[in-house]
Structure formats: structure tokens, C-alpha cells
Amino acid sequence: MSTPILEARGITRRFGGVVAVNDVNLVVGKGQIVGLIGPNGSGKSTMVNLVTGELNPDEGQFLFEGQDITGLPTYRRARAGMARSFQLLRLFTSLSVEDNLLLAHHMRMKTGIVDSILGRASGLAEEQAARRRARELLAWFDLEAFADKPASELSIGQQRMVELARGMMSEPTLFVLDEPAAGLSPPNVDKLILLIRRLRDEFGMSILLVEHVMRVVRDLCDHVVVLDSGVKIAEGKPDAVVKDPVVVEAYIGS
Ligand code: ADP
Ligand code: MG
Numbered sequence: 001m002s003t004p005i006l007e008a009r010g011i012t013r014r015f016g017g018v019v020a021v022n023d024v025n026l027v028v029g030k031g032q033i034v035g036l037i038g039p040n041g042s043g044k045s046t047m048v049n050l051v052t053g054e055l056n057p058d059e060g061q062f063l064f065e066g067q068d069i070t071g072l073p074t075y076r077r078a079r080a081g082m083a084r085s086f087q088l089l090r091l092f093t094s095l096s097v098e099d100n101l102l103l104a105h106h107m108r109m110k111t112g113i114v115d116s117i118l119g120r121a122s123g124l125a126e127e128q129a130a131r132r133r134a135r136e137l138l139a140w141f142d143l144e145a146f147a148d149k150p151a152s153e154l155s156i157g158q159q160r161m162v163e164l165a166r167g168m169m170s171e172p173t174l175f176v177l178d179e180p181a182a183g184l185s186p187p188n189v190d191k192l193i194l195l196i197r198r199l200r201d202e203f204g205m206s207i208l209l210v211e212h213v214m215r216v217v218r219d220l221c222d223h224v225v226v227l228d229s230g231v232k233i234a235e236g237k238p239d240a241v242v243k244d245p246v247v248v249e250a251y252i253g254s
Contacts, residue, residue: 083172
């Protein structure tokens, strides 16, 4: 088996007396879609923030393509090939869709944002490459017609797509998605499922997917990890995991 894209080993994170994530191991293989599920407050968002480096663990280790990335800041992880989307959309609503892609890209990668905005020679080639990539991604996501529109004029479903396109700007190899189906209508959930599958199949993306909508988890995930009160209580194929009495009990008890 090839080296996994992501490996979490014995990850623990406390907030005061609360152990939000408790000794969790998790592996995302290359080209896999791994689901992270669990009732409210079970530690999913904390785990995502630990993976991306927004938070640091009290104990444990993260490996990215076999390299220890524990303690690295988010921008270093972004450069290494990690991207994320947020549960609550973080678009700049007054900026155009295309500028949202460009700005977030520069911020995340900590490239020369000032040079880029001023169009200075030093950043010009890079700026042109970023613009080209933004246009290509907007076409891929079927958002070309909205490139110059303020993000505020788009529907929630479209804004979710912009959020994904934005994450793709840095050419990630691991995409961490925090509840991408949140707030979407059932037809848009169907579209999202197709799109996420295409991200994997066409770009070879590996995906860690936090999701509440079970249909999304069952349709997409190769493997699912279930958290309850910060502890991993089950993992395996989605169909088996959702029937596991321990998992059913955790959801009913919550
Ligand atoms: P989920 O995303 O599964 O709903 P979270 O990771 O948000 O769960 O929360 C897990 C636990 O950690 C909860 O008990 C929550 O109250 C606590 N928690 C999360 N973030 C913080 C924080 N910044 N400060 C204090 N407690 C937190
Ligand atoms: Mg959450």
C-alpha cells in the first residue's frame, strides 16, 4: 500500500476540562474519500481544525504524505497540498467571484498579495497564472457566467460551489470539507455529490469529509470514522457503520 496522504496518530485536544478530541487515529489513503461523522459536539470541527493547523493538538502526531507536519502553521500545510472549505461560508460578499478565488489563494499561500494587487512585475507571472487557474476552475464548476458578479448575488448553492472552487486554487492533494451540504436543497445536494466524486476522479483528490447529510456520506465515502464525545467509536464502510448499534445509540443518545 502506498503512503497515506494523511495520518493522524493519537490526536488529543482539550479545552479546559473538555476533551474535545481524545486519542484519535485516522488515515486517509491517496484518492480516498474518508467521512468523519458523529453527533453534535462530538469533536468533528475540532478535528478538522487540528488537521489544517488552525489548532494544535495537546498530544499526537500528524503525517502528511509520510512527513511530520505536527505544529506547522496553516499556510505551510496549504503549500504542502492541503486545502479546506468552511462550514460557515467565508466569502467576501462585495468582491467578485473571481476576486474571491484570487484573494483567498494569496492569503492562504502567503504569496505576495500586495505585489499581486498592484500588478508589480515581481508578481506578474504568478498573478497571470492564478487568473488563468481561477477562470479554468470557474468553468469547471459551471460558474463562468458569475465570474465578475459580487458573491452576494449568488444563491447559497452557488456560493458553496465558489467555496469549493476557491479551495481548489492552490492545487491541493488533500481537500478537507466541513459540511459542504449544509443549507443545500436536495437537488443541490445531488449536484454536490457528483461534483465531489468528480474532484476525486478527475483531479485524483483525496478528501476528508465532515458531513451531517447521511446520503452524502453513504454515496461518497470509501471509509467512515465515527466520533462520539471526542472518542472514535466505530469505523469502516458507510453501510456497515450506520447500522452499527454503537453508532445508532450515539446518535439517539445525543
Ligand atoms: P462538532 O463539530 O462535532 O459539533 P466540536 O469540535 O465543535 O464538535 O466540539 C467538540 C467539543 O469541544 C464540544 O464540547 C465543544 O463545546 C468543545 N469546544 C470546541 N471548540 C471549543 C473552544 N474553542 N473552546 C472551548 N470548547 C470548545
Ligand atoms: Mg462542527
